Amino acid sequence: MTHRADASSALDNRGYAGPLIRGANPITLIETAVRDRITESLYWKEQCFGLNAATLLDRAVDLSYIGGTYGVGMRPTPFLCLAFKLLTLTPEKEIVLEYLNMGGEEWKYLRALAAFYVRLTFEPVDIYTTLEPFLTDARKLRRRRKEGYVLMHMDEFIDELLTKDRSCATSLWKLPGRQQLEDLDMLEERVSPLQAELDELDEMEQDQDGDPRNGSESGASPLVRSSSSEG
Amino acid sequence: WDDDEEVAAEDMVDDTDGLDPEAEYAAWKLRELKRLKRDREAIEQREKEIEEVQRRRNLTQAEREAEDREYLEKQKEEKEDGRGKAG
Numbered sequence: 001m002t003h004r005a006d007a008s009s010a011l012d013n014r015g016y017a018g019p020l021i022r023g024a025n026p027i028t029l030i031e032t033a034v035r036d037r038i039t040e041s042l043y044w045k046e047q048c049f050g051l052n053a054a055t056l057l058d059r060a061v062d063l064s065y066i067g068g069t070y071g072v073g074m075r076p077t078p079f080l081c082l083a084f085k086l087l088t089l090t091p092e093k094e095i096v097l098e099y100l101n102m103g104g105e106e107w108k109y110l111r112a113l114a115a116f117y118v119r120l121t122f123e124p125v126d127i128y129t130t131l132e133p134f135l136t137d138a139r140k141l142r143r144r145r146k147e148g149y150v151l152m153h154m155d156e157f158i159d160e161l162l163t164k165d166r167s168c169a170t171s172l173w174k175l176p177g178r179q180q181l182e183d184l185d186m187l188e189e190r191v192s193p194l195q196a197e198l199d200e201l202d203e204m205e206q207d208q209d210g211d212p213r214n215g216s217e218s219g220a221s222p223l224v225r226s227s228s229s230e231g
Numbered sequence: 232w233d234d235d236e237e238v239a240a241e242d243m244v245d246d247t248d249g250l251d252p253e254a255e256y257a258a259w260k261l262r263e264l265k266r267l268k269r270d271r272e273a274i275e276q277r278e279k280e281i282e283e284v285q286r287r288r289n290l291t292q293a294e295r296e297a298e299d300r301e302y303l304e305k306q307k308e309e310k311e312d313g314r315g316k317a318g
Binding site for chain 1: 266
């Protein structure tokens with residue numbers, strides 16, 4: 001496919017021949033109404049024209065907030081415009097991981113953008129394994145709401161992507177639950193960095209009660225299990 | 232009114248990191264613990280459900296029916312109670 005500077009090949013609804021995500025044109029992951037607002041926005045026309053996977057970084061490092069649409073006019077944020085641009089570019093997985101890991105270390109809004117893209121385009125198991133490490137990233141993020149801004153944190157945003165069904169004016173496709181994938185042996189149990197501390201607390205509690213909690217032992221919740229394997 | 236009106240910097244939320252590393256870490260820890268608690272409760276809830284299904288399967292037909300009847304009656308009672316209060 002010849003490279004076009006604008007997104008006309010992705011947006012052409014008479015026929016689309018580009019790469020597919022889960023069997024469909026990736027831009028359909030953004031809702032139609034929002035899509036129209038994006039392609040009509042000034043930021044899209046002025047700042048997103050002709051970007052490729054490398055030059056998009058120049059825009060991404062300038063991001064100063066995340067969010068979907070804002071104001072009475074429900075204007076799309078630059079964050080959402082760039083996410084949409086990424087969907088028309090569908091960069092290779094390695095590039096996205098590079099945004100997320102190396103680039104994300106320095107530019108938090110780039111990490112947020114890549115995480116959002118990962119949630120939309122990766123396979124379920126990959127989404128969990130790729131995004132969960134960033135639940136330890138406590139950096140602050142500014143988020144633009146309909147009116148004004150709010151403060152949130154990277155870990156909250158990642159958690160939102162993993163557990164909620166809507167984020168940034170976009171309905172996130174149904175991701176199978178973590179537990180479900182664990183039961184199918186497709187995913188290992190997530191171990192939080194706080195797990196050791198939590199287990200200690202648990203043991204202390206049990207000692208104080210003087211009650212071995214024989215009821216819950218047969219229940220074998222993973223948290224109980226991991227504490228017994230340590231001791 | 233819907234024109235490109237840049238918001239002044241002071242109206243924006245401050246997103247500078249590392250102003251108070253200890254407090255920021257403590258806040259993160261709290262969020263992480265809340266998530267762990269939520270996930271743990273979800274697992275317990277699911278196990279409880281599975282247990283209940285197993286228990287019901289092990290009952291005889293008559294026992295199951297008796298249990299259902301009891302549950303329905305209780306529901307009806309509660310409904311009537313609620314109606315009394317509302318009126």
